[in-house]
Structure formats: C-alpha cells, structure tokens
Amino acid sequence: NPIKFKSNLKDDEVVKKQLQTKAILSYLYFENDKIIIDEISPKDRFGIIFKNDTKWSSMSMGKSLVSYVTGHAICGGYIDSIDSTLNDWPLIKDTLYSKKKLIDILNMAAGDQKYVDDHDGLKKTGRWYNIHPISSFANLELKNSEPSNSKKYHYNGLATNIIMNYVIHKTNKDFQKLLNEIFQKKARVENSVFFLKSKIVPDEQGPGRYSFRASRYDYLRIAKAIMDDYQNDTCVGKYLKTIWENRVDKENDKREREGKGDRIQYRFASGYAGQFQTHYKGINKKRPVMGMHGRGGQQIVIDFERSRIVAVNAVFENYNYDKIVYRPIKKGK
DSSP states (O other): OOOOOEEOOOOOHHHHHHHHHSSEEEEEEEETTEEEEEEEOOTTTGGGTOOTTOOEEOTTHHHHHHHHHHHHHHHTTSSOOTTOBGGGOGGGTTSGGGGSBHHHHHTTOSSOTTTEETTTEETTTOOOTTTSOHHHHHHTTTTTOOOOSOOOOOOOHHHHHHHHHHHHHHHGGGHHHHHIIIIIIISOOSSOOEEEEOTTSOGGGOOEEEEEEEOHHHHHHHHHHHHHHHHHTOHHHHHHHHHHHTOEEOTTOHHHHHTOTTOGGGGTEEEEETTEEEEETTSOTTSOEEEEEETTTEEEEEETTTTEEEEEEESSSOSOHIIIIIHHHHHOO
C-alpha cells in the first residue's frame, strides 16, 4: 500500500541542464506535501539502465537511516535512551565503544581517532570497516582499546556499523519486524528496501552494514516519513529533535571544512546531529535543516520548518550542489 504522491510539477531549466550534462540519475524536489520537480536521467544518458524501480545505493546516506532506525528502537523500548552506554553488549567488551554513550557514537564523537580513519580504515592493519564483522575488529584492532578524552567530531563508518549492530543485538529476533514497521507500514515504500549484511556471519557477530538500497521514489517516501515524525512530534520525532538539540560542531575536521574529494557539500554543513548533517551556511542555525549525504553525490536534505525535501541520486558528484540542492532548501522553488 505505497504512498501515492500528489504533484504540481513545473519545469526547471537549471535542473534539466544538470541532468543532460552531469552524472545525475534522479532529482526530486518536494514541498508542502507535493512533488514540484521530478526529473530522471534521459534514456540517451543513464536512463538506459536507471528506472523508477531501480534500487540505488545510498552510500553514506545510509548512516542517517541507521540513526532513524535507532530512534525507533528507543521508542520501541529496546534501548533506554541516547544516553545509554554500550557496556551491555558482550561483543564489544574490552573496546573503546563499550565505554561510550550512544549519543557520542551517533555524533561521531566516540574518541576513536587513534584507531580508525574514514580514508584508511582501521589504522593498525588498514582493514576496511565495511568488509569484516564487528567481532573481527573487537578481537583484533580494537582489543583493549581506550577512547580518547576528546569529544571532537571524527567521521568514520565503523562508528555507524557499531550503532547498527548494537540495534540488531538489542532488538534480537525483532530486528526484521522493526524494519517492516518503519519502511513498510510507516514510510509505505513501493519496492523492497534493505540494508546490507554478510550472509555467512551470524547476527551475534555484527555483520550489519549501513549500506542501504532503495528506488528513487522510495527514498522520498522515507524522507517524508522522517519529516512527518518531526513535524507531528511523535516519539521518533522527539528523538530527531533530541539529536538536533545535541548536535556538535565539526569545524575541527580539516578535510571536511575544505570540502576535499566528493565531500564538496560539506562546505555547506558545519554541524552534525546524530548521523545527520546540520548548520548549513546562510541558514539560521536554529532552523532545523538536516541532511543525508553519501559518496557519489547521493543527497537528501530536509527542511522541517518549511516542509521542503531535495532528493538526488547520482553516479558521482560533478553537479552544481549550490544551485540544485542548497538554494532550493534555503529559498524554495
């Protein structure tokens, strides 16, 4: 029973030109409960392989979706609160993460700078965090690790995988049920959506990954569910407001501040709230705008106050982020 979107479509020449010349697969602009701009790559470009039902990788947008799932786990009574310490998870006993509060890990402020890097993986061995289960890292690189005293923002995917597998541990056999409640019953997706995990590794060893797959309209359905929760002040909406209130500054991260590589969008967002980008330049910091960003130019940015959503799927990020993502969120269409 998927949500059927209302629309009041209009042409946008800037967006059309970007789809004709850049590596964009899909562009959706949603405002006040209607799709205003809806563009998909033409058939003579990426449209030959990318359709409305094509499941596209979220890359690091999936980190924000892990946070959204975590909010549901808290509201479902599986986890006490964002202030819970992860010392009740035997798998990561004797690692730095067992000593940290959930909110610190959500905010990429777990004090794990000595052990993991988002470019080099686990510093001791160079192993990449999206290939091996949590148990492998807990028994090797992270064994007897201690968090630094610093609560500075330190972005890395291992922290997100720790969160996801902690939720799997706490929900036990109910994890799939929780996902069904979120994506089927609340977001009311049309096609299947899923996180990745290693099939050959038991759940108790931490095989889950934040990598997420969905079709373009289903990404918008999920974004709308997030916006509805926030605006309607549901339990999960209160969770979103709580991580917003506990957001941190990420100006200490030089690479992100300079927008190196595919992180050009980080020049626009200087804050971080529980796996969401915040503090967009030129937008009042009290105005709740939260973004999901992923490698290759995947973007979902939500303005909760003005009911705006921009959702972009792309092959890589060579498009004009300022004109087609940032400005529509800031000023509307």
